[in-house]
Amino acid sequence: MNFQYPMKMESHFSPSRRSFLNTAIAATLGIQTARLTASESQVTPKAQIAITFDLEMSRQYPRREMMEWDFQKGNLNQETKNYSLKAAEIASSLNGTIHYFCVGRVLEQKDIQWLKTISKLGHPIGNHTYDHVNVWATEPEKTQFRFQRSPWLLGGKSADQVIRQNIRITTEAMKQRLNISPDGFRTPGGSSTALDDREDLQKMLLAEGFSWVSSKYPRHEYSPPNTEPDHEIYQSILSAQKEAQP
Template sequence: MLPLSRRDWLCTATAGTLGWIGPGLFAAPEKPRKARIAITLDLEMSAQYPKREQTEWNYEKGNLDDATKRYSVEAAKRAKELGGVIHFFCVGRVLEHPSVDWLKQIAADGHAVGNHTYDHVNVKATKPEETQFRFQRAPWLVEGLTAREIIDRNIRVTTKALKARAGIEVNGFRTPGGFNNGLTDKPDVQQMLLDQGFTWVSSKYPAHLYGKVGETPTADIFESIVKAQADAQPFVYPSGLIEVPMSPISDVGAFRSTRWSLDAYLKAIRLAIEWAIENRAVFDLLVHPSCLVVEDPDFRIVRLICELVRTAGDRAEIVTLDKIAATIGK
């Protein structure tokens, strides 16, 4: 769907968020009427999954295994059945596989698919070898290109591959890795994305506490995660690019890095979403099917989120990130 035009938005705003109080007069912005909750799954392999010693994925992030594809399809199906929708971000190399029917099906069912670069490159890299492990081991693949050219091409060909191989129109861009300051320090990367036709990016992941590895997270950890939600709200960069941050805590941060239990993760997500609903704010879940296929085989995270939003009634809705971006900074 097209984003709201300015005129449509003004009509909506007049009816709601700005509080129309007379011809040409607007009161201070009120809280949006609904919290906007997004469920995002990054389609890539994650190091240490499905087995701890598996780190070769760092060189082939887009070489999805069948279990990860099945989990993605099933998560999309379950979310839809429960009234939700999922925003996927696809590493382009996935599209080299013999079949991409599973991804086509996800898109046909109304879920969004965005660009996550072709090889999972670091968009802030300044040297070719810093862009991705694959290019460290096989530098001849990028001979002659600067880091900036590698990054630009890595994003551009993913948009093309999604269209050419799966007939999917790209829906937004998420940076591999999250940055505490988003792209604030990288106006050139903001411009690169704008030049490629993107109006929004999901690159910011605010700082928060994780606790000690292997220990049950304590109250101050949950508190820190809830507090970080205010720092994970959408905004507009001076360039005009819109940022829709990722909301802590990510699955790999909790399960892989800190060895949380699923129950601890569910608690953190519940508290964060309750904060978002109370404040009519945005919550943008960041998870990876390659990790959840091991850590959450029964889809409890997706089910919990759909249930929290259903219970919230008209105070919350599950949306894709483009819908959130369409309401920011107009």
């Protein structure tokens, strides 16, 4: 699913996913209005799909009880890096694009050649905060599990200051280690209301140079664990998708 929350100010960051979707819409309209030949009319139209990929570690991997990644979201293991690069190579070989979102701590690792290769292949990379912080948090210690275990890292900062710094230093890390500026911003986690009721966050992100944000995850039905989703679940997801379009 491709979730975006557009804002009203342009910036120097290129909104590649938005451009892609605009092109896709234009192309679709062109198909509808163009006169098709007999052979062309039998061609099945191709779906326009936006693929995104968050560069972070996930809890309960590789074992259900494994929760340590909550404290080390950017400490990617080799398997994850290999998978990320392979996905980019496969997409490129099929003339596709994946929009990656990078947790800043990834860039502390000694070898990031795999990520540079992803960028050189033409896949955009966005800002996903430095520590995978909860941008909706209003208390500093609730911005990230890491800060609950090591509160001295907060240095007396407010939640607003923690979030702003997390965004800003990720942008700087990408410039210094990848020689690129972030292509968009994605909030760690999503919300069914996106940033609609958080004008303060909208202004913060605009000030940091971002004119659009991927943040909305609309509500939908889901099945219990270890249960195949039924038709109603799929229909709920399809309906939710409409709310998630940019």
